[in-house]
Amino acid sequence: MFGDYSLGDLGSIFVMQGFAGLILFSVYVLMALGLAIIFGQMGVINMAHGEFMILGAYVTWMTSNFFQSYLPSLFSGYFFLAMILAFVASGALGMLVEWVLIRHLYKRPLDTLLATWGLSLMLQQAYRSVFGAREVGVELPQWMLGSLHVTDSIEVPINGVFVMCLTVLITVGVAYVMYKSRWGRQVRAVVQNRIMAGAVGINTEKVDRYTFGLGCGIAGVAGSAFTMIGSTGPTSGQLYIVDTFLVVVFGGAASLLGTIASAFSISQTQSTLEFFLSGSMAKVLTLLAVVGILMLRPQGLFALKVRK
């Protein structure tokens, strides 16, 4: 297939394809981080993860509308505020859901699957009733559109670069909170041994609520960022849920590093295969590879050593 093209063409295509892989990698990490916290740290199978993301997207849409109507002069910067609001809104909803629903189900992890699936359906219908069944278009400030012109044939999408930077920022933030802060230590203590953690004076219920809230909040930020590359509609969250679980499970549930490594390997495989085969075929082969590896390593790529 390369016979007809010049070396220059091929060189720039490999560069572009490299970027495509990196962007896909950032997208995967961003959507999986929230779930990695909730599923990885708390063991809750949150099927409504996509809906928390879409809440973030709708918040972004509303913020964009608000700025257009009332503060058009500040429109170019609205996106940063929108991401913060998305974090707050999804996080708050997450804490509410934890309080109403999830905390009663910690001892029955499989039931959380059904409960959160039901929750996702309810949220979808709620979005449909509130925002309408049709997709909404989130308008972006001019500087976030288009691409950086590197050479005639190499162009780097600005929104891709934005997602990459955001992913790095949030990943570093989460790693810091989980592994360096006092609160992170409490979270890990609760994960390892809930009863002992309670005995030494950690308020485990509070830790649970904030952890769930944090995971949902990050989902909200991801949803906000994805308005740049995807659709915003009541059921758009469903588009992400399978890939998200794939990344988290493949990486090894309780490991942040595993999530990143798995996002990297899946995204690179996917985008390389997509280039040589068609899109559907690439997906099939990627899934096959993941299933094959999980059969050999059921605990995922990276797993904490736990005493069984």
Add this chain to the structure above:
Amino acid sequence: MSDEANKGLLSPLRRKLLMGMAAVPAITMLPRASFAQAPATSAVNTTGLAVTDTEVTVGILHSATGTMAISETGSIEAEKLAIEQINAMGGVLGRKIKFIQEDGASDWPTFAEKAKKLLVNDKVAAIMGCWTSASRKAVLPVMEQYNGMLYYPTFYEGLEQSKNVIYTGQEATQQILAGLNWIAKEKGAKSFFFIGSDYIWPRTSNKIARKHVENVLKGKVVGEEYYPLGNTQFNSVINKIKLTKPDVIFTDVVGGSNVAFYKQLKAAGIDLSKQALLTISVTEDEIDGIGGENIAGAYACMKYFQSLDNPNNKAFVPAFKKMWGEKTVIGDVTQAAYLGPWLWKLTVEKAGSFDIDKIAAASPGIEFKGAPEGYVRIHENHHLWSKTRVGRAKLDGQFELIYETADLVEPDPFPKGYQ
């Protein structure tokens, strides 16, 4: 009712203006009202349908919930508008139309079940409904078994024909061929890159398009790619497009993927005012989600655009907005759905009966001069003769009409040489 709430959004003055605008051409456009004495029920209804001396019941069967609600909402709105307008001018054979709305919930077996309920329990005289081919295929055996009449609005892949269905949208050749001819002539296009969602409609459409490009236009298809429904990452295929440098990108990507595709195309620096792109899957409805700035310059091949400049459409658009809100947009399928109740009314009046068999027999040749797309006529194969049009997307989310076929295009659901 929700339309009451929407009406409240308009200022009274504006509402009056709109009503005025809607009323004037409406009188000239609509076929003559039948003020004659209504014929006896026993004469017009010999098979036990839900027809009384004053009322006739029809069914509306679309997804109001689930993934397809995005698309099907417009169809529901259009059908309700048509029914209201028909009632306002005296109904059908002197009877007001009453509708029962059922929700297919984006689930194909549910569609079949609800269709059966409408036919068997409610004895509806006709069903306006379905959107995806999958839902139509699920409903078709029910329609044939219980002898119902379905008015199906979506442009679709063809390869189907039934006594019990009137297809008010375009089949594939009507939608594709004229558009390809135009772009080949206008842009001197020789090489085409196909990209679609991975299911029956894009695959069948692209098969027809490929045959046409290779055999008739003597051009070349330099790539043909399919992505799973709901795919959100298109960077790899966009790179392939950049590498192959096709004259035309021909797309039938659907749903949420559409939004991702155009956003990423724009982000990758592909300028649609320089790179020709012809889509058969984007209407005004989809642009709402995609954003005009991401798709401006692209060409769409449809039979209807909201911006069409004809008296029928100038009455239809304000009437639609008056009922459903100033911000609603009207896409190709929404217009096709609007034709359903009208065609049914005209057919019933021609047949002088609500009986399904008589309607099926009377359908070929039915003309609707008040269609927003212009004049349409039902073919012997129960599809519509209609024009093919090409529009260019503008920043404000509307299309500018660039080209239309001089004559109506004959529907050909089983095209020879294209299978």
